[in-house]
Amino acid sequence: xxxxxxxxxxxxxxxxxxxxxxxxxxxxxxxxxxxxxxxxxxxxxxxxxxxxxxxxxxxxxxxxxxxxxxxxxxxxxxxxxxxxxxxxxxxxxxxxxxxxxxxxxxxxxxxxxxxxxxxxxxxxxxxxxxxxxxxxxxxxxxxxxxxxxxxxxxxxxxxxxxxxxxxxxxxxxxxxxxxxxxxxxxxxxxxxxxxxxxxxxxxxxxxxxxxxxxxxxxxxxxxxxxxxxxxxxxxxxxxxxxxxxxxxxxxxxxxxxxxxxxxxxxxxxxxxxxxxxxxxxxxxxxxxxxxxxxxxxxxxxxxxxxxxxxxxxxxxxxxxxxxxxxxxxxxxxxxxxxxxxxxxxxxxxxxxxxxxxxxxxxxxxxxxxxxxxxxxxxxxxxxxxxxxxxxxxxxxxxxxxxxxxxxxxxxxxxxxxxxxxxxxxxx
Amino acid sequence: xxxxxxxxxxxxxxxxxxxxxxxxxxxxxxxxxxxxxxxxxxxxxxxxxxxxxxxxxxxxxxxxxxxxxxxxxxxxxxxxxxxxxxxxxxxxxxxxxxxxxxxxxxxxxxxxxxxxxxxxxxxxxxxxxxxxxxxxxxxxxxxxxxxxxxxxxxxxxxxxxxxxxxxxxxxxxxxxxxxxxxxxxxxxxxxxxxxxxxxxxxxxxxxxxxxxxxxxxxxxxxxxxxxxxxxxxxxxxxxxxxxxxxxxxx
Numbered sequence: 001x002x003x004x005x006x007x008x009x010x011x012x013x014x015x016x017x018x019x020x021x022x023x024x025x026x027x028x029x030x031x032x033x034x035x036x037x038x039x040x041x042x043x044x045x046x047x048x049x050x051x052x053x054x055x056x057x058x059x060x061x062x063x064x065x066x067x068x069x070x071x072x073x074x075x076x077x078x079x080x081x082x083x084x085x086x087x088x089x090x091x092x093x094x095x096x097x098x099x100x101x102x103x104x105x106x107x108x109x110x111x112x113x114x115x116x117x118x119x120x121x122x123x124x125x126x127x128x129x130x131x132x133x134x135x136x137x138x139x140x141x142x143x144x145x146x147x148x149x150x151x152x153x154x155x156x157x158x159x160x161x162x163x164x165x166x167x168x169x170x171x172x173x174x175x176x177x178x179x180x181x182x183x184x185x186x187x188x189x190x191x192x193x194x195x196x197x198x199x200x201x202x203x204x205x206x207x208x209x210x211x212x213x214x215x216x217x218x219x220x221x222x223x224x225x226x227x228x229x230x231x232x233x234x235x236x237x238x239x240x241x242x243x244x245x246x247x248x249x250x251x252x253x254x255x256x257x258x259x260x261x262x263x264x265x266x267x268x269x270x271x272x273x274x275x276x277x278x279x280x281x282x283x284x285x286x287x288x289x290x291x292x293x294x295x296x297x298x299x300x301x302x303x304x305x306x307x308x309x310x311x312x313x314x315x316x317x318x319x320x321x322x323x324x325x326x327x328x329x330x331x332x333x334x335x336x337x338x339x340x341x342x343x344x345x346x347x348x349x350x351x352x353x354x355x356x357x358x359x360x361x362x363x364x365x366x367x368x369x370x371x372x373x374x375x376x377x378x379x380x381x382x383x384x385x386x387x388x389x390x391x392x393x394x395x396x397x398x399x400x401x402x403x404x405x406x407x408x409x410x411x412x413x414x415x416x417x418x419x420x421x422x423x424x425x426x427x
Numbered sequence: 428x429x430x431x432x433x434x435x436x437x438x439x440x441x442x443x444x445x446x447x448x449x450x451x452x453x454x455x456x457x458x459x460x461x462x463x464x465x466x467x468x469x470x471x472x473x474x475x476x477x478x479x480x481x482x483x484x485x486x487x488x489x490x491x492x493x494x495x496x497x498x499x500x501x502x503x504x505x506x507x508x509x510x511x512x513x514x515x516x517x518x519x520x521x522x523x524x525x526x527x528x529x530x531x532x533x534x535x536x537x538x539x540x541x542x543x544x545x546x547x548x549x550x551x552x553x554x555x556x557x558x559x560x561x562x563x564x565x566x567x568x569x570x571x572x573x574x575x576x577x578x579x580x581x582x583x584x585x586x587x588x589x590x591x592x593x594x595x596x597x598x599x600x601x602x603x604x605x606x607x608x609x610x611x612x613x614x615x616x617x618x619x620x621x622x623x624x625x626x627x628x629x630x631x632x633x634x635x636x637x638x639x640x641x642x643x644x645x646x647x648x649x650x651x652x653x654x655x656x657x658x659x660x661x662x663x664x665x666x667x668x669x670x671x672x673x674x675x676x677x
Binding site for chain 1: 479481500501502505506510511513517518519520521522526529530531533534535538539540541542543544545546547588589591592
């Protein structure tokens with residue numbers, strides 16, 4: 001798989017330029033202020049990208065299904081709050097720009113301890129050990145008040161007045177660029193790791209651990225080192241979280257965040273290096289954007305995840321890369337009409353599904369909140385039969401229609417694949 | 428006296444109450460091409476699994492260059508110079524052919540668990556990998572995912588990965604199983620070439636391959652060695668004829 005190489009350099013440069021420019025697209029020139037909502041969403045995307053990329057060092061690159069990745073993100077966050085407090089009190093002479101490195105070391109330290117236990121096993125047993133570790137840490141966070149601060153968490157102030165560039169980090173835009181810089185450094189470092197002997201042997205043990213053994217490698221050591229290093233990067237993400245929010249509670253290390261790391265990496269695509277970044281951006285958009293519009297955004301994330309696992313196990317990046325040979329052969333035009341023919345019923349199906357979910361949500365939670373459903377300026381009566389039957393018709397009509405169209409789409413796709421095959425092997 | 432590369436002493440292996448290997452004694456000389464034959468269920472593959480450290484022994488000793496290797500994990504045995512292939516193709520199916528071979532070279536070229544060395548700058552390593560690709564006739568499949576290779580190519584890759592690390596003792600488990608005649612001829616040629624100057628132990632069912640390649644043949648029946656010696660002597664051995672070859676010949 002050549003997908004994990006930086007051979008599409010321009011994609012990365014465009015991504016970086018967009019990330020740098022994005023806050024200015026939402027800059028309010030009348031008030032001279034940045035959009036706080038956009039900045040916090042972009043910052044979240046940065047740290048979640050680090051979390052998802054570091055998670056994929058396990059899931060995609062080493063075939064390790066971890067259920068406690070937030071543990072190392074969280075510990076990085078908690079430790080950073082304490083580092084900031086120390087630095088603020090003048091007993092830690094370190095500029096704020098370098099503190100995330102210490103956060104990383106905190107993640108690394110804990111990942112060495114837990115990794116030593118978990119990597120004794122692989123596959124299902126490994127997953128179960130990590131599940132236990134995650135629960136252990138959540139409990140510990142509520143028990144040991146001194147370090148974790150109990151339910152309320154711990155807080156600090158990022159304005160420690162010690163910066164490499166004389167910045168105060170009072171405004172979110174400065175924090176955003178700090179996060180962006182660290183995201184870039186962490187992503188480059190993680191990419192570099194994929195091109196080292198350890199990174200390659202992690203892939204090898206993922207594919208066939210016995211063969212790796214008979215080539216002189218102890219698969220356990222490979223797993224352990226990979227686990228520890230991924231904990232280092234997760235810790236950096238947690239450090240940026242602490243610097244951004246100035247408060248860390250046990251949410252930062254609890255199971256839902258571990259699950260989020262998995263969702264982001266999987267939906268984005270685990271086989272391409274950049275997939276998890278795409279997943280992090282998408283999930284964060286859903287989280288911050290759709291959650292404003294709908295109470296049921298988590299339902300959509302869940303359904304998206306299940307659909308991806310069933311229909312596109314290689315993630316969005318995998319889907320995109322599957323088109324590579326077709327585009328290179330200049331045959332993409334032949335897919336245009338089939339695509340339109342599946343997108344229309346697909347859209348109808350999604351519309352029907354969203355309709356039903358929203359109607360249900362407005363009937364229950366919405367009613368409790370005293371909200372009414374307004375669509376195109378019309379109030380919709382959620383107790384009437386009409387909207388329910390329209391939504392149901394859209395959903396089932398869409399499913400049936402999509403199944404028919406999907407069949408002909410698959411035929412065109414398979415024909416293209418067969419036509420392109422000799423060309424690919426000749427190249 | 429010839430030097431002994433691999434020595435098995437009173438080897439036994441039981442899975443529960445079932446005795447699979449029942450007191451095997453065998454010395455394999457340095458540089459020898461040694462074939463182990465025997466009917467199905469004789470314990471040939473189990474013997475390989477014991478030697479390579481995949482299964483623990485029930486009792487006995489295994490010495491590689493006069494050093495005991497039983498009770499060592501497979502990766503340690505491999506580092507001491509013993510390498511094996513598998514009956515069922517065992518490669519890294521999602522990695523390219525090039526990456527498969529490069530992985531097989533990493534440990535012996537001293538890279539170990541390095542997470543700071545950039546692979547793309549290792550000229551000696553990459554050149555050696557490419558040379559091996561040429562040697563195995565796989566250069567045209569260099570960037571293909573190993574899982575997509577034809578069966579014969581996968582077997583060639585497997586042999587390549589087994590010898591890449593420069594091991595002095597090579598165990599091949601049915602290297603030509605499932606191949607056509609031409610493919611088998613090519614594989615025999617390949618094995619002959621790559622096992623030059625090494626000790627080769629192989630399990631093989633194809634008698635033509637065995638008599639083509641082997642200097643010494645050991646016949647294993649129900650976990651015991653019933654004969655061991657040069658091909659002509661083994662062929663003439665009445666016990667062997669009765670237990671094994673006789674049945675095949677009719």
